[in-house]
Amino acid sequence: MQAKKRYLLLVFLSCAFLAYCYFGGYRLKSSNVFPLEKLDIFVDLNSLQGLTGSVGAARLKGRINSNSAELCRMETCFDFSRCQRSLKVYVYPMEEGTTPSSSYLKLLNVITESRYYTADPKDACLFVLSMDTLDRDRLSSDYARNLQARLHRLPHWNNGLNHVIFNLYSGTWPNYTEHNLDFDYGLAILAKASMSKSHVRTGFDVNFPLFHKGHPEKGGQPGSVVSNTFPLQKSYLLAFKGKRYVHGIGSDTRNSLHHLHNARDMIMVTTCRHGKSWRDMKDERCDQDNKDYDKYDYNILLHNSTFCLVPRGRRLGSYRFLEALQAGCIPVLLSNDWALPFDEVIDWSQAAIWADERLLLQVPSVIRSVTSDRILKLRQQSQIIWEKYFSSIEKIVYTTLEIIRERLPEQSVRDGSVWNNLPGALLTLPTFSDVHEDYPSSAFVEDALFTAVIYCQMSSAPMPSMSLHRLVTNVAKSRYISNIVIVWASEKRTPSRYRWPVMPSNVSFHIVQASADDSISQRFRPFSEIKTAAVLSLDEDSILTTDEIDFAFVVWQRFPDRIVGYPARSHYWDDSKATWGYTSKWTNDYSIVLTGAAFYHRYYNVLYTEWLSPLLHKTVEQSQNCEDILMNFLVSHITRRPPIKVTQRKQYKEQPISGSRSPWNDPDHFVQRQTCLNTFAAVFGYMPLLRSNLRLDPVLFKDPVSNKRKKYRRIELVGN
Known part of the structure; x- marks a missing residue:
C-alpha cells in the first residue's frame, strides 16, 4: 500500500514539473528575447555598400584609427558610391612654386593623358595628389616638406578617403622604417614599393x-629575349654586382654574398665604395672586393647569366628586380617577407625563384636543381610580365588602377590566366568577353564568315554611286560574307532600300545613319550589327573584286591578330627634320596597311573606341583624317608585329570624276597625315609601327599555267 502511494505521488510530481516547464518555461523564454534594436552592432552593413561624402568619412574616423594600417579594407575605408559608373581619377592642380621630381611628373602626365582621367572632382572615383610623395627620405633632394599641413588644405582630402598615395622610398638613415612616410595618410590606399607582407x-x-628615375614614361624597351630564348644555360649560372653595406640595415645579407663567389659560373661582386664616408667605415675585405667589382661589366653579367640574384638593399625592394626581368635573367629573390609588385594578380612562381636570407649557402643547390624545361618557362614568362606591366611608368600606373578597379562592386574581374598570359590584362577588356577564343590572340579563328563595314562620306542621294553599287555587289558575292553594314556619314539622306543591290538570302544588310559632323573614327565603332570576329573595312570608292576579298579573308584567318589588306604605306625617320615621315611611294617594304580595304579583328573596334587615349581621338577629330593610321598604331602596339599586305595591287580607289572633290585630292591631306604620325608617336611614347617586306599571293599566282588550275582566277587580271 505504501509503495502504491509513493508511486502515485511520483506520478503527480512528474506531471506538475512537466506542466511548469511547459507554461513557465515558455514565459521565461519569451521574457528573455532581446529586441533587435538593443543588440550591439558589430558590422555596419551600410558601410559594405559604400560610404558617401564627409558623413562616411566621419563614421570611418569614429570606427577606425587612421594610424592602424592593418585595419583598413576596401569595405571599411573606401567610398564605393563614387565609383558606380566607372573608374575616373582626379589629379589635384599643381601648387604654385612647387616642382615635383621627374618621376612623379611622368606619373601625373600618364594619368592626365589617359582614359581614366577626369577634370571634374565630382565624377572622380580616385584622387591623386600633385604633391610629390615618391621619396619620403628626409635626406633626399626630392623630399617634399610640410606635407601634413598641405594635405589638410586640400578641398577633397577627407582624411584620405578614396585617395591613392604613390611611394617608392620610405624612412631614412639609419633605420629606413618601412611605414614612416613622415605624414598621416589616413584612409588613403598606398601604392608603395618595398612593402613587407606583415605591413x-x-x-x-x-x-x-621600384624603378629608376630614368624609367621611360611610355613605350619602354622590350625584353632582351625577344624571340630566341637559347642557349638555356648561359655563360654564368648566377650573378650579382652591386653595393655592399658594411653596417646598418641590409648589411647582413650583402656582406655574406662573397661565400657564393667562385669566379667561374657564380659571380658575386660587391663594393663598399659608396657614400661620403665609406673610407672611414670600410672593413678588411673592402679593397679586394672593389678590385673584383671592377673586373666585371654589369650589363654583360646581366645578359649572360641564367639566374640573377636579387638581394634586399636598405629596403626590401631592389632595382635589380626589374633589371633582371628585362634582361631575361631569372630573378632569385633574397629578401624575406617582401611583398612582390602586383602579386595580387601576377603569379611570380612562373617567373622568379625564392631563396631564404637565413639559408644563403643553399642557393647554389637550389638553382642547380632547376630543370631545363623550367628555365625556359621562367625566362619566357619574365619577358611577358616585363613587357605587359613594367616596361614603362604608364603600364605600371595602369596596372595599379586596374587592380583597384577589379575590387569595386559589380566590376568584371579577370582571372589569373588573363593576367599572366599574352596579351595581358591591360589589353583584355572583360566587358568584351571572358572567353579567350574571342580575342585576336587566338592562334586560328574558326569563324568562317566576316562582316563588311563600308564607310560612306561622299555619296549622295537618291541612289548609291556606281562605284559603291559595284562594291556592295562584289562583297555580297563572297562565299564568306555574313553581314554588310553601311555607315552613312554623308550630309545627304540615305538612299531608299530598293536602290541598293539585291542581297543573297544568306547576307544581312544594314544601314547605320551617322551624322556628317561626327568624327571619322565612327567607322571603327563596335556596332551591334557586327557578329563575326572578322571585319572587312572598306571605303565607298574601293574597287576590290570578289576574288581579292575572298583571298584576303583566308589569309586573315591565319593571322587574326594582324591587319591584312591591300593598300600599303610606309613611315621613315627624317634626319634633316628630326621627325617621322609618311610616304605612299611604292617600295620594297611597308609598315601601314590602310583600312580602306583591309581585314582586322572586331575586338580592335572596342579598343579603338574605349581604350585609346582621348588625346589620340582628339587629333583625329580635329583633322578629320588619320583614323586608319591610328588603327595601325593600335594593332602594332598590341601585337608588336607589322601588318600583312596581300597581292600586288597599288590602286584600290576609283579615280575621282572630274570636278569632284575627294579628300585624297586635298593638298593638305598628305601634310595632315605626316603631322598625325608624329602626334601619335608622341602620345604612344615611341614608334610602334614595324616594317615588313612580306607580301602574300595565291598559289600559282601569275605562274605560266592554265588559269583553270588557279583558285583565284580573276586576281591576276586586275589592273594596277
Whole structure:
C-alpha cells in the first residue's frame, strides 16, 4: 500500500514539473528575447555598400584609427558610391612654386593623358595628389616638406578617403622604417614599393615596383629575349654586382654574398665604395672586393647569366628586380617577407625563384636543381610580365588602377590566366568577353564568315554611286560574307532600300545613319550589327573584286591578330627634320596597311573606341583624317608585329570624276597625315609601327599555267 502511494505521488510530481516547464518555461523564454534594436552592432552593413561624402568619412574616423594600417579594407575605408559608373581619377592642380621630381611628373602626365582621367572632382572615383610623395627620405633632394599641413588644405582630402598615395622610398638613415612616410595618410590606399607582407593591408594597398628615375614614361624597351630564348644555360649560372653595406640595415645579407663567389659560373661582386664616408667605415675585405667589382661589366653579367640574384638593399625592394626581368635573367629573390609588385594578380612562381636570407649557402643547390624545361618557362614568362606591366611608368600606373578597379562592386574581374598570359590584362577588356577564343590572340579563328563595314562620306542621294553599287555587289558575292553594314556619314539622306543591290538570302544588310559632323573614327565603332570576329573595312570608292576579298579573308584567318589588306604605306625617320615621315611611294617594304580595304579583328573596334587615349581621338577629330593610321598604331602596339599586305595591287580607289572633290585630292591631306604620325608617336611614347617586306599571293599566282588550275582566277587580271 505504501509503495502504491509513493508511486502515485511520483506520478503527480512528474506531471506538475512537466506542466511548469511547459507554461513557465515558455514565459521565461519569451521574457528573455532581446529586441533587435538593443543588440550591439558589430558590422555596419551600410558601410559594405559604400560610404558617401564627409558623413562616411566621419563614421570611418569614429570606427577606425587612421594610424592602424592593418585595419583598413576596401569595405571599411573606401567610398564605393563614387565609383558606380566607372573608374575616373582626379589629379589635384599643381601648387604654385612647387616642382615635383621627374618621376612623379611622368606619373601625373600618364594619368592626365589617359582614359581614366577626369577634370571634374565630382565624377572622380580616385584622387591623386600633385604633391610629390615618391621619396619620403628626409635626406633626399626630392623630399617634399610640410606635407601634413598641405594635405589638410586640400578641398577633397577627407582624411584620405578614396585617395591613392604613390611611394617608392620610405624612412631614412639609419633605420629606413618601412611605414614612416613622415605624414598621416589616413584612409588613403598606398601604392608603395618595398612593402613587407606583415605591413601591407591585403586587398587594400597595392604592392608597387621600384624603378629608376630614368624609367621611360611610355613605350619602354622590350625584353632582351625577344624571340630566341637559347642557349638555356648561359655563360654564368648566377650573378650579382652591386653595393655592399658594411653596417646598418641590409648589411647582413650583402656582406655574406662573397661565400657564393667562385669566379667561374657564380659571380658575386660587391663594393663598399659608396657614400661620403665609406673610407672611414670600410672593413678588411673592402679593397679586394672593389678590385673584383671592377673586373666585371654589369650589363654583360646581366645578359649572360641564367639566374640573377636579387638581394634586399636598405629596403626590401631592389632595382635589380626589374633589371633582371628585362634582361631575361631569372630573378632569385633574397629578401624575406617582401611583398612582390602586383602579386595580387601576377603569379611570380612562373617567373622568379625564392631563396631564404637565413639559408644563403643553399642557393647554389637550389638553382642547380632547376630543370631545363623550367628555365625556359621562367625566362619566357619574365619577358611577358616585363613587357605587359613594367616596361614603362604608364603600364605600371595602369596596372595599379586596374587592380583597384577589379575590387569595386559589380566590376568584371579577370582571372589569373588573363593576367599572366599574352596579351595581358591591360589589353583584355572583360566587358568584351571572358572567353579567350574571342580575342585576336587566338592562334586560328574558326569563324568562317566576316562582316563588311563600308564607310560612306561622299555619296549622295537618291541612289548609291556606281562605284559603291559595284562594291556592295562584289562583297555580297563572297562565299564568306555574313553581314554588310553601311555607315552613312554623308550630309545627304540615305538612299531608299530598293536602290541598293539585291542581297543573297544568306547576307544581312544594314544601314547605320551617322551624322556628317561626327568624327571619322565612327567607322571603327563596335556596332551591334557586327557578329563575326572578322571585319572587312572598306571605303565607298574601293574597287576590290570578289576574288581579292575572298583571298584576303583566308589569309586573315591565319593571322587574326594582324591587319591584312591591300593598300600599303610606309613611315621613315627624317634626319634633316628630326621627325617621322609618311610616304605612299611604292617600295620594297611597308609598315601601314590602310583600312580602306583591309581585314582586322572586331575586338580592335572596342579598343579603338574605349581604350585609346582621348588625346589620340582628339587629333583625329580635329583633322578629320588619320583614323586608319591610328588603327595601325593600335594593332602594332598590341601585337608588336607589322601588318600583312596581300597581292600586288597599288590602286584600290576609283579615280575621282572630274570636278569632284575627294579628300585624297586635298593638298593638305598628305601634310595632315605626316603631322598625325608624329602626334601619335608622341602620345604612344615611341614608334610602334614595324616594317615588313612580306607580301602574300595565291598559289600559282601569275605562274605560266592554265588559269583553270588557279583558285583565284580573276586576281591576276586586275589592273594596277
